[in-house]
Structure formats: C-alpha cells, structure tokens
Amino acid sequence: MSNTSATGGYISPVVSSSALFDDALDALLQQMVVGITGLPGAMVRPRWQTVVPKQPEPSADWCAIGITDITSMDYPAEMHDGTGDGSDTQQQWGEFSMLASFYGPNGHANASLLRRGIYVAQNREALQSSGIDLVDAGKVTTAPDLVNQQWVKRRDITLRFRRIVETVYPVMNILDAPFSVVSDHP
Numbered sequence: 001m002s003n004t005s006a007t008g009g010y011i012s013p014v015v016s017s018s019a020l021f022d023d024a025l026d027a028l029l030q031q032m033v034v035g036i037t038g039l040p041g042a043m044v045r046p047r048w049q050t051v052v053p054k055q056p057e058p059s060a061d062w063c064a065i066g067i068t069d070i071t072s073m074d075y076p077a078e079m080h081d082g083t084g085d086g087s088d089t090q091q092q093w094g095e096f097s098m099l100a101s102f103y104g105p106n107g108h109a110n111a112s113l114l115r116r117g118i119y120v121a122q123n124r125e126a127l128q129s130s131g132i133d134l135v136d137a138g139k140v141t142t143a144p145d146l147v148n149q150q151w152v153k154r155r156d157i158t159l160r161f162r163r164i165v166e167t168v169y170p171v172m173n174i175l176d177a178p179f180s181v182v183s184d185h186p
Contacts, residue, residue, distance in 0.1 A: 033065055047101070064101045077091045091166050114159075118137050131165075142156075
C-alpha cells in the first residue's frame, strides 16, 4: 500500500493519469496517420521496434512514426479536493513531437497530405478526446536513406502536440492542528 500525507514519506498516485503514454499513445498516433493519409495500417509502423522488420520495397508507400521529444512545464498546478479523506490533483501541461518519415514513390504527397489533413478539425477529434491537441505541423523535408547501396526516398515531417496530464495523490485533509487561527474579521 502506498503512503499518504498522514504516514509521511514518498507518496504514489492513487489514480494514475488518464493521459496516454508509451504503446497506447503510439497506437493513437498510428491510427491518426492511417486515417488521414489512407495508408494501410500495416504500412504505418513504429520508428523503433525491438525486432526490426524487413523494410518494404522502394516501390511501396509506407511511414515510420515515433515520438522524438517530450517536455513538461515546470511547477504543475495542484488543487486540493476536501471531500472524503481528501486528495490533491496535479495538472501538468506538456508538449511532445512526433516525427513521421514517409517512404515510397508517393512519400512527398503522403507527408503533405498528413500536414494538411491534421488541420481539419474532425481529424483532431480523436486526439482531443484523449486530451491532446495540435500545436503545429512543421515543414516537409527531404532526407533520403542509403539502404543496400541504394538511395531510398524519404520525406520527414514533425508534428507538435500539447496535452495536460492529471494525477491524483493521497494528500489528506487537515483535521487537527496544534495551533489555532485567530482573525480580526468576523
């Protein structure tokens, strides 16, 4: 059992954040890229995988995605809820960037389609329902890869997102104190 503010020591959350992290966030972003570009789901892959799959042929259109950086604003807000035994909810805003690399003969068209399509409000609804929204979509850059002594076309685009992460900690209500508060005002 985790500590509370009444026991002292470190406090673990009683309610983990509803924000998506790790594989769940990767899956949401993969669905977004598939939905906007129309690429088949199997052709939008995680950028980094434990077992590296065979790269599709240069004639195939596909995309590799991955979160490249995550930043959180310092000094998150904390609000106390005095109901029951009490708890503190911490709210922390942060941003993360996703790099999407498009390969194949239509790589530039697909990267451009993602850049334009992410600005359509309906395309952001699934993200927004998970507490995520678009900050901006960067420019499409050319960054070819040398694979098996052959240059493979690659187009990169970085999308930046903002979200809030809420976490609940067992910070109890103050029920008794070894002092009294005196006020000049009734």
